[in-house]
Amino acid sequence: MSDERSAAGGRHAVILCHPDPSSFNHAIAGAYCDAVRAAGQVVVLRDLYAIGFDPVLKAAERPTTVAAAYGQDVLDEVDAISGCDVFVLVYPIWFGTPPAMLKGYVERVFGAGVQPEALQGRVRTDLLGGKRLLSFSTSAASKIWLDEQGQGQGLNSVFDQYIVHAFGMRSQEHRRFAHITQDLRKQFADQYLRDVAVQAQRTCAQIAFGDEALLADPALVARMAR
Numbered sequence: 206m207s208d209e210r211s212a213a214g215g216r217h218a219v220i221l222c223h224p225d226p227s228s229f230n231h232a233i234a235g236a237y238c239d240a241v242r243a244a245g246q247v248v249v250l251r252d253l254y255a256i257g258f259d260p261v262l263k264a265a266e267r268p269t270t271v272a273a274a275y276g277q278d279v280l281d282e283v284d285a286i287s288g289c290d291v292f293v294l295v296y297p298i299w300f301g302t303p304p305a306m307l308k309g310y311v312e313r314v315f316g317a318g319v320q321p322e323a324l325q326g327r328v329r330t331d332l333l334g335g336k337r338l339l340s341f342s343t344s345a346a347s348k349i350w351l352d353e354q355g356q357g358q359g360l361n362s363v364f365d366q367y368i369v370h371a372f373g374m375r376s377q378e379h380r381r382f383a384h385i386t387q388d389l390r391k392q393f394a395d396q397y398l399r400d401v402a403v404q405a406q407r408t409c410a411q412i413a414f415g416d417e418a419l420l421a422d423p424a425l426v427a428r429m430a431r
Contacts, residue, residue, distance in 0.1 A: 214412055217238075217289060218292045221250065221253065222304050223254065224254045229343055230341075232394070233398065236399075251285065253306050258309070261309060263276065268317075295341045296340075301360075311368065334372065337375050337378075337411070338378075339404070340380070341380050343381075
């Protein structure tokens with residue numbers, strides 16, 4: 206993990222949630238981090254399984270509790286990812302939703318100190334307000350099957366859009382990789398990881414130059430590929 210506080214451009218919190226270090230999710234996180242660092246921006250990688258993050262919300266941490274008290278692990282996470290411009294979630298789809306550990310991270314870290322009234326009012330929170338959300342998800346199922354189940358639309362509604370609206374974030378994008386199994390051909394895996402790197406470069410350009418400048422001159426993305 207890098208804990209640098211300054212860089213030429215932006216700061217990216219990459220929150221990885223997969224128990225297997227050899228998983229394609231880890232490869233996605235690695236490709237994204239490498240591209241960001243190559244562009245001269247900063248990455249804060251939080252590998253939730255590697256750090257043993259506890260996803261269980263404690264009674265004392267509930268935002269409706271008077272004088273809520275937060276565990277040191279929550280305070281450490283908030284400190285680690287504070288000041289980031291983009292929050293990148295990397296996770297598999299398990300039984301139609303993100304892993305429980307990632308949901309617990311949203312509850313305990315993203316939601317620390319956030320009152321229900323603020324969520325409903327789309328108030329910009331100190332940690333996430335005005336920032337970008339970028340997600341990379343994988344599934345062993347085919348895209349056709351996922352589409353038949355309404356997976357993409359459902360996940361976008363109940364997870365991505367909820368996070369963006371509830372915490373007053375600026376925008377969200379989601380890249381989905383289907384049929385990620387042990388027999389995934391290397392040529393496809395390599396192409397997917399190149400897609401991740403290109404997305405990282407585009408996100409770096411958005412932070413460095415702004416959305417309007419990027420729309421006016423898409424070639425600015427190439428300046429992030431060093």
